[in-house]
Structure formats: structure tokens, C-alpha cells
Amino acid sequence: MPGLFDALSYEFMRNALLAGVVAAVLCGVVGTFVVVKRLAFLSDGISHAAFGGMGVCFYLGIDPLFGAVAVALASAVALGLLDPEVVRSYDAMIGVLWAVGLAVGIVFVYKTPGYAPNLMTYLFGNILLVSRHDIGVLLALASSVLLILALFFKGVVAVAFDEVFARVQGAPVRLLMSLLLTMIALSVVILIQVVGIILVVALLTIPPVISLMLFKDLRNVLIGSTLAGVAMTLGGLALSYAYDLPSGPAIILLGAALLSVVYAGRKLAGRPRFLPALRRPRSG
Amino acid sequence: MAEPPLISARDVTFGYNREVVVEDVSFDIYPRDFLAIIGPNGGGKTTLVKILLGLLKPWSGEVVYHLPDRKGRKGHRGALGYVPQFSTFDKSFPLRVADVVLMGRLGSRGLLRPYTRADRTEAGSALDRLGIADLAGAHINEISGGQLQRTLIARALVSEPEALFLDEPTASIDAESRGSLLGILEELNRRIPVVVITHDVTAIAPMVQRIACINRRLFYHGPELDQHALEEVYGCPVELVAHGVAHRVLHSH
Numbered sequence: 001m002p003g004l005f006d007a008l009s010y011e012f013m014r015n016a017l018l019a020g021v022v023a024a025v026l027c028g029v030v031g032t033f034v035v036v037k038r039l040a041f042l043s044d045g046i047s048h049a050a051f052g053g054m055g056v057c058f059y060l061g062i063d064p065l066f067g068a069v070a071v072a073l074a075s076a077v078a079l080g081l082l083d084p085e086v087v088r089s090y091d092a093m094i095g096v097l098w099a100v101g102l103a104v105g106i107v108f109v110y111k112t113p114g115y116a117p118n119l120m121t122y123l124f125g126n127i128l129l130v131s132r133h134d135i136g137v138l139l140a141l142a143s144s145v146l147l148i149l150a151l152f153f154k155g156v157v158a159v160a161f162d163e164v165f166a167r168v169q170g171a172p173v174r175l176l177m178s179l180l181l182t183m184i185a186l187s188v189v190i191l192i193q194v195v196g197i198i199l200v201v202a203l204l205t206i207p208p209v210i211s212l213m214l215f216k217d218l219r220n221v222l223i224g225s226t227l228a229g230v231a232m233t234l235g236g237l238a239l240s241y242a243y244d245l246p247s248g249p250a251i252i253l254l255g256a257a258l259l260s261v262v263y264a265g266r267k268l269a270g271r272p273r274f275l276p277a278l279r280r281p282r283s284g
Numbered sequence: 285m286a287e288p289p290l291i292s293a294r295d296v297t298f299g300y301n302r303e304v305v306v307e308d309v310s311f312d313i314y315p316r317d318f319l320a321i322i323g324p325n326g327g328g329k330t331t332l333v334k335i336l337l338g339l340l341k342p343w344s345g346e347v348v349y350h351l352p353d354r355k356g357r358k359g360h361r362g363a364l365g366y367v368p369q370f371s372t373f374d375k376s377f378p379l380r381v382a383d384v385v386l387m388g389r390l391g392s393r394g395l396l397r398p399y400t401r402a403d404r405t406e407a408g409s410a411l412d413r414l415g416i417a418d419l420a421g422a423h424i425n426e427i428s429g430g431q432l433q434r435t436l437i438a439r440a441l442v443s444e445p446e447a448l449f450l451d452e453p454t455a456s457i458d459a460e461s462r463g464s465l466l467g468i469l470e471e472l473n474r475r476i477p478v479v480v481i482t483h484d485v486t487a488i489a490p491m492v493q494r495i496a497c498i499n500r501r502l503f504y505h506g507p508e509l510d511q512h513a514l515e516e517v518y519g520c521p522v523e524l525v526a527h528g529v530a531h532r533v534l535h536s537h
Contacts, residue, residue: 155395158387162373168337169391169443170361211376216423221378243432 007241012128016247019130019138020233023194023203026142028211028226029149031204033180035212036145037160042079042181044201045094047188049075049101051197054122055108064122065137068189073103076185080178124195125248127237134193139217145183156180157218194233195248206255207232210262232258287315288350290447290477291336291360295345305331308345309502313447317477318469318491323498328482332498333449336479362391365445365476367436369452371531375425381435382420385410388442398481403442410438414468430461437468439536447477454487464471 007013034043053067075097079090087093109119121129130138149156158166159176167173191200211224236251243250289312298511302367306328313319313336331437334340336347338360349360349425365388388410389403411417414434419427424435433453440448449537450469480488485495497504 011352036374060301064421086480151396154390154398158390161377161379161384162368164334164339164368164372165387166390168362168366169363169388171390171395191375216378216425217380218378218383 003028011132012130013134013237013241015130016237017126017234018135019171020237020251021230022135022138022142023191023227024207024229024233025189026145026190027203028207028224028229029146029222030184031229032208032211032218032225033149033156033160034184034204035208037180039181039184040201040205042094043184043188044097045101046072046075046185047066047192047197047200048098050189050192051106051122052101052104055105059108059112065189065193065243068192069186072185072189073182075101076181078176080174080181113259117219121196122192123196123198124246125192125194125199127194127233127247127251128240130193136195138190141186145186145190148179149183152176152179159203195251199248199252202252202255203229203232206252206259210255210259213262213266228255228258289314290350292348292350293332293336294346294348296332296335296342296346296347296428298331298340298342298476304333305500306342306498307376307501310499311346311496311502311505313477313479314475317479318473318493319477319479320480320485320488320492320495321479321498322483322485322495323503327499329498330451333366333451333479333481337366337449362443363446365440365443365448367433367440367448367450367453368454370429370432375432377424380420381416381422381424381427381431382407382411384424384435385438385442388439391443395493406442407438410442413441414438415464428461430465430498433461433465434468436464441472447479448472448533449479449481451481452483453480454482454484464489 008017034040050068050072052072053069054064057064057067057069079093079097082093106119155166155171155176156179158169158171159173160180163173163177166176170269187204188200191203193201206226207220207229210228211221215221215224234256235250236254237247239245239254240247240250291313292310293312294310296309297304297307309332310439321332323329331340338347349363351360351363376537382404385407386399386403389399389406393400393403408417408420411420414437416431416434416438419431419435424432427435433456437448437450437453448469453469457465466488469480469488472478473491476493480492482488485492494505494507496502
């Protein structure tokens with residue numbers, strides 16, 4: 001690829017690489033929980049809902065990150081508090097949240113006087129626009145998420161695997177589940193900066209799915225997923241620079257290509273093994 | 285029985301969405317009981333066990349525990365072992381057999397503390413006891429139903445429970461595993477009470493000391509099971525076969 005190393009002389013490129021690595025580590029870890037606990041749709045819903053908060057912040061002329069964090073956290077808490085007997089379908093509630101958030105965001109952006117921010121940037125992200133200051137915030141948020149998950153690792157894994165048994169053991173299941181949802185919400189906000197609202201779910205799912213096809217132990221899955229995420233974001237950035245492609249989609253498409261290669265490899269390697277975590281548990 | 289009961293359900297009533305699932309159920313579990321809970325599908329068997337485990341709070345009535353005190357344990361939390369049906373968790377979750385067994389030590393220390401070497405040793409000896417030490421590194425998706433069943437029993441045992449509850453333990457395993465499962469339960473029963481939800485009392489007949497028939501209400505509770513009680517529970521005639529002297533049991537239907 002022409003002049004890839006020259007690219008590093010640009011500060012925006014160095015920032016982008018740094019943001020990409022932070023995002024990759026985060027999706028490797030948080031994404032693994034999203035995939036094994038089947039929360040991809042929920043993550044996507046939170047991501048779109050967060051746009052509502054960003055729109056309001058635009059209108060008020062404050063940093064949209066605040067709005068995104070506030071709405072993402074509120075959505076996670078609200079979904080955790082909903083009474084399943086009244087709601088009937090979490091799936092549908094996530095869909096509602098998704099649509100309402102997006103609608104609120106668009107209304108406020110539309111009504112913002114003067115220069116209208118480029119919607120495309122938020123929907124599809126532009127990692128090349130990440131500033132030094134943004135990276136500081138991303139790093140702080142990402143390391144708190146990872147630290148909290150590391151502290152509660154034992155409990156979060158137990159609850160993600162078998163909630164009922166964890167409760168029999170006396171673990172605070174509701175607290176741990178809300179904690180996991182909150183960490184997912186924060187991660188979503190961080191990832192929005194990197195790939196944009198629409199592509200967040202891809203960054204949370206592609207690396208863990210790749211890793212789950214290769215490893216059977218949670219620790220290895222986490223490491224593999226992080227590495228896959230790093231390969232995806234750095235490789236995607238390189239492609240974006242070399243071939244003048246939008247960065248978010250370049251990252252995602254590279255990830256999809258990696259996923260197909262690993263899948264094909266697994267199939268050809270003999271032992272037929274389906275995408276492990278994508279299989280529904282037997283009912284009955 | 286002279287000994288006081290470990291767990292007593294008193295007039296327990298519970299339901300979902302205003303619909304009563306368990307009504308006015310009272311019975312005791314004694315220290316060395318081997319209790320089979322039978323009844324039709326949707327009759328409230330699993331619900332009743334969840335109430336006994338403290339997972340569901342009864343609408344009325346209460347469950348009283350007389351469990352020995354142990355350091356680091358509050359009430360019945362973490363003092364009861366539970367072996368759920370396979371369908372309640374995801375078998376494709378990226379965990380090895382040893383990791384699952386280790387989860388039985390979840391309540392033994394603070395939530396913020398990682399599992400210790402002692403926890404791992406306990407998990408290892410539980411695997412040994414159940415004869416699946418060689419499977420410690422296998423993924424839970426790669427092992428047979430019988431082996432998974434033992435993994436779940438090992439997980440329940442590492443918490444050193446005062447009573448063990450199993451939900452349909454014979455449902456998804458082959459006949460051979462069923463045989464060794466019975467041996468395991470028999471051995472456990474020398475120390476703690478074992479409560480088994482089952483559709484198939486014949487499979488565990490030799491050990492069953494008492495049977496509780498649940499179809500919303502507790503229809504029968506005791507060592508003998510007569511035709512009349514069964515018909516009332518299931519709403520249809522069921523064949524009864526005598527097994528040994530002390531037990532009368534339900535033939536597979």
C-alpha cells in the first residue's frame with residue numbers, strides 16, 4: 001500500500017490509530033459478552049437511541065458525547081427495570097427505543113439554528129476526525145469499563161451463563177446484569193465515535209464471532225476477539241487511507257472478510273462446528 | 285422421623301400473572317430424605333422447587349429453613365444445591381467443564397475476589413468424585429448428556445450444599461449414565477437430602493423414600509402411592525407397579 005508509513009506523520013492518522021486500538025480492545029471484551037448473552041439487538045438499539053441525546057446536545061450547543069452517555073445509560077437502566085410481565089417483548093421495546101431515539105435526534109439536529117452538523121458523520125462515523133481531547137475521553141471511559149468488568153468478572157460470567165444458578169448461589173443477579181448492560185451502553189457510546197451509530201453493532205459482534213469459531217475457553221475467546229478487533233480496525237484504516245474509502249465501512253468490511261475466511265477455514269478443517277454462540281439453546 | 289425437618293414449606297401459594305400455579309402446599313424435607321416430586325407438565329413442579337430454593341417468593345405462606353450455620357453464609361443463600369435442566373442455559377457458551385464447576389464457588393467468597401487456588405482444588409476434587417476429572421478441559425458442548433449432568437452435579441456440590449435439588453435429571457441422558465447417576469445420588473443421600481423432579485419414577489425407584497404429587501395442589505405426600513391419588517393428579521388412570529416391599533412406584537407412561 002502506497003505511503004502507509006508516511007500517513008503516520010499526520011497527527012489525525014496517529015489519533016485514528018490510537019482510537020482504533022482502544023475501540024478494538026473494548027469490543028473484544030464487551031462484544032464477547034454481547035454475543036454470548038445474545039444482546040446484539042439491544043446494543044444496536046442503545047446505539048441508535050444515543051443519537052437522541054446527541055441531537056439535544058447539538059441544539060443546546062454542548063458536547064454531544066454527554067448526551068450520548070446520558071441516553072445510553074438511561075436506556076440500559078430502563079431496559080433493566082422494565083417489568084417483563086407488562087412489556088411482553090423486550091425485542092419490541094428495543095425496537096421502540098431505537099426508533100424514538102433516532103427520531104428525537106433528527107428533530108433536534110433539524111431545528112438547530114445555523115450550521116447543521118453532518119449527520120453522515122454520526123451515523124457512519126469518521127475516525128479520522130477524532131481529536132487528542134477525544135482520545136483522552138475515550139481512554140478514560142474505556143479503561144473504566146474494562147476495570148469494572150475485570151473486578152466483577154467472576155460474577156458477570158456466572159450471571160451471563162446461568163442466571164438461575166447464580167441466584168441460588170446468592171449472587172446479586174439483578175445488580176450484575178444491570179452492571180453488564182451499563183458497561184455495554186458506555187462501550188456503545190465510545191464506539192460511536194469510531195465507527196458511527198449504524199456500524200457499532202458490527203464492531204461489537206464481528207470480532208467475538210470470529211474468536212468464538214476458533215476458541216472454546218472464555219479467556220482465549222476474549223484475547224482472540226481483542227486481536228481480531230485490532231486487526232480489523234488497523235487494517236480497515238490502512239485500506240481507507242490507501243484506497244480513499246470511508247473509514248467506518250472499510251473497518252466493517254475488512255472484518256466481514258476476516259469472518260468469512262475464518263468460517264471457511266473452520267468448515268474446511270473438517271470438524272463441522274457451527275458458529276458456537278449463534279446457536280439457540282435447545283428448548284423444552 | 286425423629287429429626288426436625290431441614291426445610292418446611294407452610295401453606296405456600298404462588299402463581300404467575302394472577303394465575304395460581306402452586307396452592308396451599310405444605311410439606312417437610314428431612315435430613316436424609318430422598319424425595320421424588322412428580323406431577324403433570326405445568327403442574328408446578330419446577331415452580332415449587334424454585335420456591336424451596338428461595339428463587340421465588342410465595343404470595344402467601346412461607347418456607348422455613350433449619351440449616352446448620354456455616355461461616356460466610358447468610359440463611360439459605362448458597363446453602364442449597366441446584367441442578368437445572370439443560371434447557372435453562374446455553375451449551376455453546378465458551379466454557380470448559382472445569383470453569384462451569386468452579387461457578388459453584390461463586391458464593392463462597394466476596395464477589396470482587398477472583399476464584400482462589402482453594403476453589404480450583406475443590407472443583408478438581410468434585411470432578412474426581414463424579415468420575416469426570418479427565419473432562420476438565422473439554423468444552424461443555426463436546427461432552428455427552430450424562431457427562432454434562434455430572435458436570436452440573438459437581439457444580440452444585442462444590443458449594444457444599446445442605447440439600448440437593450435436581451430438575452428432571454434423567455430426562456436427557458442415556459440408560460448407562462442413568463445407572464451411574466443413581467449411584468452418585470445414592471452416595472450423596474447418605475449425607476444430605478436429595479429432591480428430584482421427575483417424570484419417570486421407575487428410573488430412580490430404588491432410592492425414593494417419599495413421593496410428592498404436585499398438580500397445583502399437593503395431592504399426595506408419603507412413601508406409598510396408590511392408584512386413586514395418581515389418577516387424581518394426572519387426571520387419567522396410570523399403571524402402578526410394586527417395586528420391592530417398601531415402595532410402590534409409577535410405571536413409565
